[in-house]
Amino acid sequence: MAEQPVLSIRNLKTYFYLEEQIVKAVDGVSLDVYKGRITALVGGSGSGKSVMSLSIFNLVDQPGKIIGGEIWLNGVNLRTLSEKQLLKIRGKEIAMIFQDPTSSLNPVLKVKKHLAEVIRTHQKGIGKKEALRMFRDVLSRVGLKNTDQILESYPFELSGGMCQRVMVAMGLLAQAHVLIADEPTSSLDLTTQAAILEELTRLKKEGMAIVLITHDLGVVAQMADDVYVIKDGKIVDSGTVYQVFEAPKHDYTRSLLEAIF
Template identity: 40%
Template sequence: MADDVLRLENLVTEIASDQATVRVVDGVSVSVRRGRTLGLVGESGSGKSLTCLSILGLLPAGGRVASGRILFRGEDLAGMSQRNLSRYRGTGIGTILQDPMTSLNPLLTIGDQIGEVFRYHHGISSAAERRRRAVAVMEQVRIPAAAERLNAYPHQFSGGMRQRIAIAMSIAADPGLIIADEPTTALDVTIRLQILQLLRDIQRERGTAILLVTHDLHAVARFCDDVAVMYAGRIVEQGPVAEVFARPAHPYTVGLVAAVPRIAVIPERLATIPGQPPRPGESVQGCAFAPRCARASAGCLPASPAPRSIAPGRSVACIAPHLLAEAAE
């Protein structure tokens, strides 16, 4: 689509070691449109972060994009050299990582770190101009007394303020896409909401596309437009957030939604999904979720189901999705 800032088409990523080559992202196809936020959810180890690292060409040693396309504004990033990819990092695609204490350099002042973005991506050689722009972007992410805090170091800020600085560095190069990989993990609930609201405000001002990786389904429901549910390296369901959460189709999505605590309801026990997801490289016949699925049948075993459309803008990788089962009852 013309509005797609990012489009992944059948992306396959592998990690090779001395023992074996493991497929960690298995045929992922998703898109993020201008001015919209896609939430990527799933249990730890499902391949969410490796999908993001594939986009940026920052896979760990032994990692490679084996096949598929990574279209950013129509340009295929898959297979690009590191030199060519560096033109897109920061300027085209910004990143916000989980822990700002490790993503920020503890030995450099905040002003120097934000100023470096303007020097590298905008070619601004004047230190005074870089500091002026650093103050402006710090004020945009609502850091109080920005000018007075340019010479402070990361350890002199709270966790929430450090994450605001990380956001400031991400938007300083005015990217078309921001990849936010668990950006609120280390923060308390109140600060999480503030950070996510800040990202939404920036998006409205700039029309930025956002790919938000998170475990927090409440955050997805409140701040995302679309959602893609990932399991064992594959997208098992995707569509508009309101529709997917109101009527989940894949049994895994049903389990995730059911497991979200609800303030108005106090059950004797919280709902859980039995069993464990397969380990990367573990051989699984047919649908990877079948061993944990109460609806599994012999039909789930021959092959892993391909995604199919069940409604406009919605797809699910299941031979008997809940929506179709409900319609038949």
């Protein structure tokens, strides 16, 4: 591929220093993510997918620590930036949908405030009326009805699945260059799942680079262009979706494939 990757991760290591042992959750991961493509990071439970996405945003908490590697976003190594500089990039250039939406929304802010915050930092100069129209639009695009009621709700008044959809809506609104979606449909019903996957495909066609984190190879087959298979914090297989599905290099990929086909 001639084009430069938008996001390029090199030899990233994130370890958890527990009393009795060191858990090498991410252990030397390298991957490249391109504009207008969906890159899937697939692996079983506990393989390091969520720690990987949190690491990109430098949101790994104690006793976890990023101990090495580089995270290049459009030619800037995020690991060399201050927290203040990172704040400007998070949500704007690189948007995120976390696996646990209840903990990623602020409990004291209404949905409307969450969305307003996205616009405030990234699309200055939008009037109140226009903003409201945009909020209703993104909420209905992720399959939420009664949008006016939801705008006035606090996260605890919504179900986990609804919170997840609000996170997706925030990602859509941010119009980021890169979207990292950690199991974005895991707690949703099939219809909503399909709607969100369709949205991701639309964003990809608009040129967004998407990292789709999932344990579901069916979703990978349907959605992904490029695939990385992660096991015990290490990439064990990678390539285009055709390469990985047609000629899996690792037994682990084969076992994942056998489980669905």
